[in-house]
Amino acid sequence: MNIGQFKNTSGQLVGSIATATIDLPRLGLRPVESNNERAPVFEIVTLNVARRWVQIGALWQLTSNSTGEVFYQGKLDDPSLSEPLQITLFGNNEEGFRVVWNRAQPRRENMDGTRQSRRKAADDGFGNGNATDNGQLAEPQNDEIPAF
Template identity: 70%
Template sequence: MNIGSFKSVNGQLLGSVATATIDLARLGLRPVESTNERAPAFEIMVLNVAKRWVQIGALWEMTSNSSGESFYQGKLDDPSLPEPLQIMLFGDAEEGYRVVWNRPTARRENLDGSRTGRRTRANTGDDFAGNATADGQIADANVNDPDYVPQM
C-alpha cells in the first residue's frame, strides 16, 4: 500500500508519509557517506514541531531477487509510535520515490529448529486444562471435581 512519496527539490530528497494515525508532512532523505558496506544508503529525517531536523530511521539499498530492480528498505521509528513502521521506496531520484508500507511476517521456530512464517505446534494432547480428545473435549475424569487442580 502506498503511504507517501519523495521527490527531488533543489537537490534534496523531500517527501511525506501519511497513514490513518501518522502524518509526517515534512521528511527528508540524507545520503550516508560511508565506506562500510553495511551502512545505510540514507538516514530518514523529520522536521519536528520545534522546526529541527531529527533522524527517525534509515534505508538500505536492496535488489529484488525476481526482477533485479533496486529499491530501499528500512523503517521509521520514534517514541511516539507504538512500533516501528517498516517501509520500502521504489523509483529513482529523478522521477521520485513512492513509499510502500510493509507489515513484517513473524517467523517462528518449529520444534525441530527450522523456521517458518507460520506457527506450528506439536499436538501432545497435554494442555494446562487436562487431556483433550480428538474433538476437543476434555478427557480427564477429574476435571468436574471442584478441588481438582490440573498438573502443568
C-alpha cells in the same frame, strides 16, 4: 499499500508519509557517507516540533533477485510510535519514489534458534468437519455436543 512519496526538490529528496494514525508532512532523505558496506544509504529525517531536523529512520539499498530492480528498505522509529513502521521505496531520484508499507512477519524459530520448517497445519480441535472428500454433506456421526 502506498502511504507516501519522495520527490527531488532543488537537489534534495523530500516527501511525506501519512496513514490513519501517522502524519509526517515533511520528511527528508539525507545521504549517508560511509565506507562500511553494511551502512544505510539514507537517513530518514523529519522536522520536530521545534523545527529541527531529527533522524527517525534509515534505508538500505537492495536489489530484486527476480527483476534486478534497485529499491530501498528500512523503517521509521520514534518514541511516539507504538512500533517501528517498515517501509520500502520504489522509484528513482529523477522521477521520485513511492513509499510502500509492509507489516513485518514474525520469524518462526525453534528453541535452539534455528528456523522452523514449514509443516502441515495441526489439528485445530474442531474435528473433521461435515463434508466428505468429494464435497458432499456428511451424515452426522453423533448428535451430542462434546464436553470441553
